[in-house]
Amino acid sequence: SLENIVYVEMTENPFEPYIESLRQQLEDQDPVFLIGVVVALAVVVITLFLKYFLTSKTVRSAVLLVGLCDSGKTLLFSRLLSGKYKRTQTSITDSSAPYKAKNDRGSTWTLIDLPGHDSPQTSVPGEVKSAARAIVFVVDSAIFQKEVRDVAEFLYVLVTDTVISRNVPDLLVACNKQDITMAKSAKLIQQQLEKELNTLRVTRSAALSSQDGSVGDFEFSQLPMKVEFLECSARGSKGEDGDADIESLEKSLAKL
The missing domain is CATH 3.40.50.300 (P-loop containing nucleotide triphosphate hydrolases)
Structure with missing residues (x-):
């Protein structure tokens, strides 16, 4: 029915094409490059955490x-x-x-x-x-x-x-x-x-x-x-x- 068609269209994830495209791009990347990105992000997160912890008023x-x-x-x-x-x-x-x-x-x-x-x-x-x-x-x-x-x-x-x-x-x-x-x-x-x-x-x-x-x-x-x-x-x-x-x-x- 028309209602079912509308419902299906509304429940579909509008971001799914973008997610699929990003997934495909990541799969095509060199694993070494991906590991480097992960390590860099980890360093940034740890640095921000330590900066907050060491300068926090609680210390x-x-x-x-x-x-x-x-x-x-x-x-x-x-x-x-x-x-x-x-x-x-x-x-x-x-x-x-x-x-x-x-x-x-x-x-x-x-x-x-x-x-x-x-x-x-x-x-x-x-x-x-x-x-x-x-x-x-x-x-x-x-x-x-x-x-x-x-x-x-x-x-x-x-x-x-x-x-x-x-x-x-x-x-x-x-x-x-x-x-x-x-x-x-x-x-x-x-x-x-x-x-x-x-x-x-x-x-x-x-x-x-x-x-x-x-x-x-x-x-x-x-x-x-x-x-x-x-x-x-x-x-x-x-x-x-x-x-x-x-x-x-x-x-x-x-x-x-």
């Missing part, structure tokens, strides 16, 4: 504690790892230990406390930057007004670094020592740093350009990485015998 599992001297990095390092207060002195070498994030996934990062006595350009070694999943930039909120230019200089070196710009780790600015009466708020610290970084951008050939290419005052939202300002106190409001006030930082680390 960057370090959380870096950086900042100026005496900002409280080492005490924060101790509090995050054990919750305990520990008398500290200015670090001269880096320290590292596994840190288990407070999340349901059971994420474990390598927490690295880097000394702040070196210049910003040498404070973070290249291999450490390459492994960074997140950078916790610790600021002394109590004397921030006095250190704002040095803090901005350090931050500028970090966010314009080629390795960090390529890997875009999360940047958590931990405004520490909030237990001290004269401590500046995270909001004020962010505003002041944006002003200082804008000045540095102007004087250093606009290396901190915005993502959309617009011209204007610098804001942290223009950076390619996620930036968060938070308040904390590694010492805690109750001193050495009490707990640290670092819940906001722990929550941010749990989201990595």
